[in-house]
Amino acid sequence: MMKVAINGYGNLGRGVERAIAKNTDMELVVVFTRRDPSSITTLGAPVARIEDAAEWVDQVDVCLNCGGSATDLENQGPETVQFFHTVDSFDTHAKIPNYFAAVDAAAKKAGHLALISTGWDPGLFSMLRVLADAVLPDGRSTTFWGPGVSQGHSDAIRRIDGVLDARQYTLPVPATVEAVKAGTEVELSPRTMHTRDCYIVAAQGADLERIAKEVTEMPDYFADYDTTVHFITAEEMAENHAGLPHGGTVVRKGMTSEGTSQRIGFELELDSNPEFTGSVLAAMGRAVTRMAARGESGARTVFDVTLADLSPHSAEDLRAHWL
Amino acid sequence: MMKVAINGYGNLGRGVERAIAKNTDMELVVVFTRRDPSSITTLGAPVARIEDAAEWVDQVDVCLNCGGSATDLENQGPETVQFFHTVDSFDTHAKIPNYFAAVDAAAKKAGHLALISTGWDPGLFSMLRVLADAVLPDGRSTTFWGPGVSQGHSDAIRRIDGVLDARQYTLPVPATVEAVKAGTEVELSPRTMHTRDCYIVAAQGADLERIAKEVTEMPDYFADYDTTVHFITAEEMAENHAGLPHGGTVVRKGMTSEGTSQRIGFELELDSNPEFTGSVLAAMGRAVTRMAARGESGARTVFDVTLADLSPHSAEDLRAHWL
Numbered sequence: 081m082m083k084v085a086i087n088g089y090g091n092l093g094r095g096v097e098r099a100i101a102k103n104t105d106m107e108l109v110v111v112f113t114r115r116d117p118s119s120i121t122t123l124g125a126p127v128a129r130i131e132d133a134a135e136w137v138d139q140v141d142v143c144l145n146c147g148g149s150a151t152d153l154e155n156q157g158p159e160t161v162q163f164f165h166t167v168d169s170f171d172t173h174a175k176i177p178n179y180f181a182a183v184d185a186a187a188k189k190a191g192h193l194a195l196i197s198t199g200w201d202p203g204l205f206s207m208l209r210v211l212a213d214a215v216l217p218d219g220r221s222t223t224f225w226g227p228g229v230s231q232g233h234s235d236a237i238r239r240i241d242g243v244l245d246a247r248q249y250t251l252p253v254p255a256t257v258e259a260v261k262a263g264t265e266v267e268l269s270p271r272t273m274h275t276r277d278c279y280i281v282a283a284q285g286a287d288l289e290r291i292a293k294e295v296t297e298m299p300d301y302f303a304d305y306d307t308t309v310h311f312i313t314a315e316e317m318a319e320n321h322a323g324l325p326h327g328g329t330v331v332r333k334g335m336t337s338e339g340t341s342q343r344i345g346f347e348l349e350l351d352s353n354p355e356f357t358g359s360v361l362a363a364m365g366r367a368v369t370r371m372a373a374r375g376e377s378g379a380r381t382v383f384d385v386t387l388a389d390l391s392p393h394s395a396e397d398l399r400a401h402w403l
Numbered sequence: 404m405m406k407v408a409i410n411g412y413g414n415l416g417r418g419v420e421r422a423i424a425k426n427t428d429m430e431l432v433v434v435f436t437r438r439d440p441s442s443i444t445t446l447g448a449p450v451a452r453i454e455d456a457a458e459w460v461d462q463v464d465v466c467l468n469c470g471g472s473a474t475d476l477e478n479q480g481p482e483t484v485q486f487f488h489t490v491d492s493f494d495t496h497a498k499i500p501n502y503f504a505a506v507d508a509a510a511k512k513a514g515h516l517a518l519i520s521t522g523w524d525p526g527l528f529s530m531l532r533v534l535a536d537a538v539l540p541d542g543r544s545t546t547f548w549g550p551g552v553s554q555g556h557s558d559a560i561r562r563i564d565g566v567l568d569a570r571q572y573t574l575p576v577p578a579t580v581e582a583v584k585a586g587t588e589v590e591l592s593p594r595t596m597h598t599r600d601c602y603i604v605a606a607q608g609a610d611l612e613r614i615a616k617e618v619t620e621m622p623d624y625f626a627d628y629d630t631t632v633h634f635i636t637a638e639e640m641a642e643n644h645a646g647l648p649h650g651g652t653v654v655r656k657g658m659t660s661e662g663t664s665q666r667i668g669f670e671l672e673l674d675s676n677p678e679f680t681g682s683v684l685a686a687m688g689r690a691v692t693r694m695a696a697r698g699e700s701g702a703r704t705v706f707d708v709t710l711a712d713l714s715p716h717s718a719e720d721l722r723a724h725w726l
Contacts, residue, residue, distance in 0.1 A: 098660045102541045177723050202726040204538070204667075207710055210725050214686040214713040215527070215679075218425045261672075327666075336678035337421045343650075344527075345670035349584075355659035356538075363537040383711040383721050387530055390537040391706070398706050400500050402533050403525040 082369050083139060087112040087160060088146035089120050095358025096144050097123055103362055105392050109139050133163045140164050142365040158186035161194045165372045167364045169199040169357060184379035193372040195380045198364045199357040200348055205330050207382050208346040212332035216342055219334025222260045224252035228326025236301045237278055240294050242286030247321040249277040263333045263341055270304040278309045281317050326353035363390050405692050406462060410435040410483060411469035412443050418681025419467050420446055426685055428715050432462050456486045463487050465688040481509035484517045488695045490687045492522040492680060507702035516695040518703045521687045522680040523671055528653050530705050531669040535655035539665055542657025545583045547575035551649025559624045560601055563617050565609030570644040572600040586656045586664055593627040601632045604640050649676040686713050
């Protein structure tokens with residue numbers, strides 16, 4: 081039995097908790113939190129203050145860090161790896177090399193192993209992009225996101241004056257996806273690749289026209305896209321937009337000789353982004369536990385993990401039944 | 404520069420030759436053959452008898468074995484690994500454990516590394532099945548093959564009396580693929596999953612009705628499928644059926660909690676099966692070269708390879724640009 085700790089009990093932490101319940105070789109031994117432990121009700125595991133992590137060292141094989149990249153993980157990563165082998169979903173792409181260096185130094189000092197930046201993007205999508213590039217070096221990879229809820233864009237709308245709640249769906253443009261799969265010439269720009277659909281609950285008496293204008297003209301987030309704004313009631317929001325679905329597609333088209341085209345495609349269609357991301361973290365936790373047991377230490381990424389280490393099945397079983 | 408040998412110059416060997424030309428870190432140094440070397444014209448590399456392999460030991464980093472599983476590889480695998488690190492596409496699933504053991508023993512004795520059973524199925528499809536199972540343990544994986552040419556089924560038709568040439572296309576049943584993706588109840592049997600389309604050039608005066616009956620009633624190959632037979636001319640065969648396209652889909656549907664469904668999909672659409680398979684062998688050759696340089700020996704499968712070892716890009720580059 082692999083003894084797992086979850087650090088942080090938000091959407092992702094709860095997703096990891098459900099993932100651990102689906103893996104018969106894993107046991108959730110503790111949930112760490114910065115909050116008052118008595119304010120948290122898990123599905124059964126005890127809750128402890130992250131400040132008391134040192135007391136759990138002997139009872140935990142791997143700690144899955146479920147904080148957010150923006151604020152939590154930059155400190156959480158190097159701190160928790162002093163006590164445990166760790167896995168996290170750090171996803172601020174530009175900061176990954178610095179984050180890797182900080183975690184690597186702390187992990188080596190402690191003799192622990194840390195796998196950073198996993199989930200599905202970065203994570204499974206990254207793995208497929210590297211695999212497809214290695215197999216088809218003369219080609220082009222394209223990533224489409226959605227249909228799904230972008231939490232960053234939803235938050236940006238919520239910051240607008242008069243907005244009580246908001247949910248932003250990112251949608252790939254079907255004609256562009258088809259053109260990329262077919263290998264026909266197509267412009268790839270924010271506007272041709274994705275559209276944005278916004279569902280907003282406005283405060284009573286708020287100027288809806290102004291809110292819609294502020295959304296569609298917001299630089300970086302919406303101005304470069306065809307954006308649709310729908311005003312809905314709080315009841316409609318609760319009823320139709322409570323989930324966090326997401327997904328996407330990685331397409332690589334490549335040539336292996338003059339006139340010979342090959343396509344590799346990878347798709348995710350997720351009812352729940354945090355539960356799926358949590359499932360990836362749990363599987364990576366298995367790999368980290370095994371790699372650490374062989375004496376590895378320092379920081380790693382998904383590119384350093386074998387499928388044999390990710391899988392619950394033995395090497396013999398994999399060879400006999402999974403090739 | 405990675406120095407590569409190709410062993411066997413049939414469809415797959417020529418596919419590997421083209422793949423090596425697309426990889427700027429690889430150089431084809433020799434093509435080995437059992438035939439008379441003077442009967443073979445490569446794109447530029449010298450040709451040598453496989454019996455003279457020992458003379459090439461210092462000039463080759465990895466040997467890509469391109470023989471067929473049915474007859475060639477069972478001997479070729481253990482024999483060539485005495486001289487070189489090797490990669491092959493052994494695909495007789497039931498015999499893989501025995502083949503692995505034989506290659507493993509020979510490889511360890513020689514201090515060489517051998518990666519067996521790669522390509523796309525076994526190969527990339529196997530990798531995706533193991534990855535998807537590790538991430539979504541509570542689920543079901545389904546593999547569809549085609550649209551594409553099945554060489555085994557084409558050969559089976561060619562053995563019928565009165566048949567001059569034949570090409571058999573395996574086609575997934577679109578409604579079944581859609582049902583599996585959607586997660587709706589659907590029967591999964593040979594007949595509901597795939598249809599078989601046969602294009603046959605018959606000898607002049609041959610009994611077409613008898614040939615068609617022998618095809619559609621052939622046990623194992625066709626009797627369990629909806630099979631269509633088309634008689635065409637030799638000219639039509641040459642004009643419309645010269646290629647060896649193939650492809651397929653791996654779908655995993657899984658639940659991460661009550662009512663929360665997640666889908667992982669992987670697709671290949673290949674203009675040329677041997678050129679794509681050859682491209683996978685070339686990339687695996689890179690990984691084997693690197694793993695062997697770190698002192699590994701014995702037999703391995705795709706489950707033992709990291710993406711960092713498959714990729715031509717450095718670990719730093721991968722972290723900075725590919726996550």
